[in-house]
Amino acid sequence: MSKKKWIFGVLFVMAGAVIVFAPLPVRATPPTLRTFRIEASQFAYTPAVLAVNPGDTVTIELVSTDVVHGLYLDGYGVSVTADPGQTARLTFIADKSGSFRFRCNVTCGALHPFMIGKLQVGPNTWLWRAIVLTILAALVIPILRPNLPRARAG
Amino acid sequence: MHYELTRFPLVKALLKNRWPQMLVWLVMLAGFLFAILSGFFGTPVGNRNFGIVFVWIAWWAVLILVAVPFFGRGWCSVCPIPLPGEWLQRGAIMNPPGNKPKWYNLRWPNKLRNIWLQNLTFTLVALFSSVILTTPKVTAIVLAAMIFLAIGMSMVFERRTFCRYICPVSGFIGLYAQAAPLELRVKDKQVCLTCKDKPCYNGSPAGYGCPWDVFPGGLTKNTYCGLCMECLRTCPYENIAVNTRPFSDDLAKPSTRMDEAFKAFIMLGAAMIYAGEFLGPWGSLKLAAYSVGSISWFGYLVAFLVFIFGLLPALFLGAVWIGNKLSQATAALKKSFTAFATSLVPLGLMFWVAFSLSFVLTNAAYIFSSLSDPFGWGWNLFGTAAIPWQPILTTILLPLQTLALAGGLLWTASTARKAGSEVKVSPVPVIVFSTAATVAMLGLLL
Numbered sequence: 366m367s368k369k370k371w372i373f374g375v376l377f378v379m380a381g382a383v384i385v386f387a388p389l390p391v392r393a394t395p396p397t398l399r400t401f402r403i404e405a406s407q408f409a410y411t412p413a414v415l416a417v418n419p420g421d422t423v424t425i426e427l428v429s430t431d432v433v434h435g436l437y438l439d440g441y442g443v444s445v446t447a448d449p450g451q452t453a454r455l456t457f458i459a460d461k462s463g464s465f466r467f468r469c470n471v472t473c474g475a476l477h478p479f480m481i482g483k484l485q486v487g488p489n490t491w492l493w494r495a496i497v498l499t500i501l502a503a504l505v506i507p508i509l510r511p512n513l514p515r516a517r518a519g
Numbered sequence: 520m521h522y523e524l525t526r527f528p529l530v531k532a533l534l535k536n537r538w539p540q541m542l543v544w545l546v547m548l549a550g551f552l553f554a555i556l557s558g559f560f561g562t563p564v565g566n567r568n569f570g571i572v573f574v575w576i577a578w579w580a581v582l583i584l585v586a587v588p589f590f591g592r593g594w595c596s597v598c599p600i601p602l603p604g605e606w607l608q609r610g611a612i613m614n615p616p617g618n619k620p621k622w623y624n625l626r627w628p629n630k631l632r633n634i635w636l637q638n639l640t641f642t643l644v645a646l647f648s649s650v651i652l653t654t655p656k657v658t659a660i661v662l663a664a665m666i667f668l669a670i671g672m673s674m675v676f677e678r679r680t681f682c683r684y685i686c687p688v689s690g691f692i693g694l695y696a697q698a699a700p701l702e703l704r705v706k707d708k709q710v711c712l713t714c715k716d717k718p719c720y721n722g723s724p725a726g727y728g729c730p731w732d733v734f735p736g737g738l739t740k741n742t743y744c745g746l747c748m749e750c751l752r753t754c755p756y757e758n759i760a761v762n763t764r765p766f767s768d769d770l771a772k773p774s775t776r777m778d779e780a781f782k783a784f785i786m787l788g789a790a791m792i793y794a795g796e797f798l799g800p801w802g803s804l805k806l807a808a809y810s811v812g813s814i815s816w817f818g819y820l821v822a823f824l825v826f827i828f829g830l831l832p833a834l835f836l837g838a839v840w841i842g843n844k845l846s847q848a849t850a851a852l853k854k855s856f857t858a859f860a861t862s863l864v865p866l867g868l869m870f871w872v873a874f875s876l877s878f879v880l881t882n883a884a885y886i887f888s889s890l891s892d893p894f895g896w897g898w899n900l901f902g903t904a905a906i907p908w909q910p911i912l913t914t915i916l917l918p919l920q921t922l923a924l925a926g927g928l929l930w931t932a933s934t935a936r937k938a939g940s941e942v943k944v945s946p947v948p949v950i951v952f953s954t955a956a957t958v959a960m961l962g963l964l965l
Binding site for chain 2 (some may be wrong): 374385406411413439464466478483495498500501503
C-alpha cells in the first residue's frame with residue numbers, strides 16, 4: 366500500500382474514532398416526573414415506544430390485559446411483573462442516555478421472546494453516530510481506491 | 520496469501536481419517552434426533568424446550584457468528600441431516616463396500632441443477648419462521664421432514680442431491696462460504712487434467728466419489744464444495760489441499776448466475792424483515808407473521824415477497840443501470856446485475872451477524888435452563904434449570920452491531936469495486952444502494 370493510502374487509512378480511522386467518541390452538545394432539560402401507562406398483551410406493549418429526557422424520573426404503570434406479563438429494561442436491569450387486570454408500577458431515574466429495549470421477562474406464549482418495546486432517553490445519538498460512521502465506511506473505497514472503471518469512448 | 524493447512528501431517532491425518540468426522544457426526548445426529556424428540560414430546564413453551572433453544576439459539580449462533588464467516592461450509596462437513604440417507608444409499612457407514620449402490624442412483628435433472636429450489640425452500644421456511652422458531656412441535660416437524668426428505672432423495676438420486684439442491688440452509692451457507700478464509704482446492708490443476716480415473720469424482724476403494732457432485736479439479740469457489748473431505752481421501756496424487764486464505768477470496772470472481780444473485784437478495788431482505796419483525800416494537804407485525812392463514816398473514820406474505828423479489832432487486836437494478844449509463848458500459852445489464860449482486864454477499868452476511876447478535880445475546884440464558892430440563896418436565900440434570908433469564912452483554916451490543924454493519928458496508932464497497940472492474944461499470948450507484956440498505960438496517964436495530 367502506498368504512503369498516501371496509509372495516510373488516508375489512518376485519517377479514516379481517526380475520523381471514525383471522532384464520530385464514535387466526540388462529545389456532543391447536550392440540551393439541558395430540567396428533570397421531570399414522567400408517568401406512562403403501558404398495556405401489555407400477547408405479544409406487544411402499547412405504547413411500545415417511550416421517549417424521556419435524561420434525568421427524568423420515570424414511572425411505568427404496567428397493565429396486563431390477558432396473561433401475566435413482565436417488563437425488563439435493558440441497560441438499566443430493572444423489571445416489573447403484572448398479573449392480569451392488575452397494575453404494577455416501576456419507578457427509576459433515566460440516568461443513562463440512549464435507546465434501550467424493554468422485553469417481557471415472564472413466559473407469556475409463543476412469541477414471548479420477541480415481545481419488545483423501546484425506551485428513548487434523550488436523542489438517539491448512537492444511531493446518528495452509526496449512520497455517519499456508515500457513510501464514512503461507504504466513502505473509504507471510492508476515495509482510497511479511486512481507479513474506478515473509466516467510461517469507454519463511444 | 521494462501522497457507523496450506525494439510526501440509527501438517529497431523530491435520531491431514533485427522534481430516535483423512537473417517538473416525539474424527541464420524542464421531543462429530545454421531546454427536547450431531549444424536550443432538551438432532553434429541554431436538555426432534557423434545558419438539559414432539561417436550562413442553563410446548565418454546566423458550567423452555569431443547570429443540571427450540573438448541574436449534575434456533577445455540578446452533579444458529581454458532582452457525583452464523585462463527586462457522587459460516589470463518590469456516591464457510593464447515594457446518595456442512597458435520598451436518599447430520601444427510602447421514603442416514605447416505606448410509607442407506609452407500610450400503611455402508613464407513614469405508615466404501617466396493618459394490619455399486621442398490622438404489623435408483625438417478626442423476627438430478629439438468630433443468631434443476633441450480634439453487635432456485637433452495638431459494639424457494641428458504642423462502643418457505645422464512646415465511647413461516649415466526650411459527651417455526653417459537654413452536655417446538657413445528658420445529659420438530661421441519662427437522663424430521665428435512666431428514667426424511669434427505670433419506671428419500673438419497674434413495675432415488677445419486678450423491679447428496681438434497682444438500683446440493685434442496686436444503687434451505689445449504690443455499691445460504693454456500694453463498695456466504697465464498698467470503699470465508701478457508702478453502703479446499705487442488706494444488707496443481709495439471710495433475711487433475713492428466714489423472715485418468717478421477718477417483719475424486721468417481722470414487723475408489725479409498726473413498727466415495729464427491730457427494731456434492733463437484734470435480735475438485737475445476738473448483739474455483741467454495742459455493743458448492745461441502746468440505747466432506749472425500750477427495751482428500753481418494754486423490755492418489757495427494758493433490759488436494761485445505762488452505763487458509765484472505766476473507767472473500769472467491770468474491771473477486773463475480774457470479775454470472777441469476778439464481779445466486781437472487782439468493783443474495785433473499786438473504787439481505789430476510790435479515791431486514793426479521794430485524795423489524797423480531798427485534799422491533801411492532802406487535803401487529805409479529806402477530807401478522809405468526810397468524811398463519813389469517814388475512815394479516817397474507818398481507819405479511821405479500822409484503823415479504825414484494826420486498827424481497829420485487830423492491831430490492833428493482834432498486835438494485837436501477838443502481839446497476841445508472842452505473843452502466845455513467846460508465847457508458849457495453850456489458851449487458853443482466854451481466855452487470857449478477858456481477859454486482861456478488862457484492863451483496865458480505866453485506867448480507869454482516870446483516871445476519873448484526874441481527875443474530877441481538878437475537879442470541881438476549882436469549883442465550885435459555886440455553887442453561889433447557890440444558891438441565893430439555894423437555895420442560897421439571898428436571899434439573901446439571902443444576903442449571905433455575906438460572907433466570909437475563910440478556911447478556913447488551914451494553915456492547917450496539918457498538919458490535921454498528922461495527923458489523925459499517926464493516927460489512929466497507930467490505931461490500933470493496934467487492935463492488937472488484938465487480939465493477941470485471942464488467943467495466945462504475946460501482947458507485949451500487950455502493951449508494953448498499954449504504955441506503957445499511958442505514959435502514961441501523962434504523963431497525965438501533
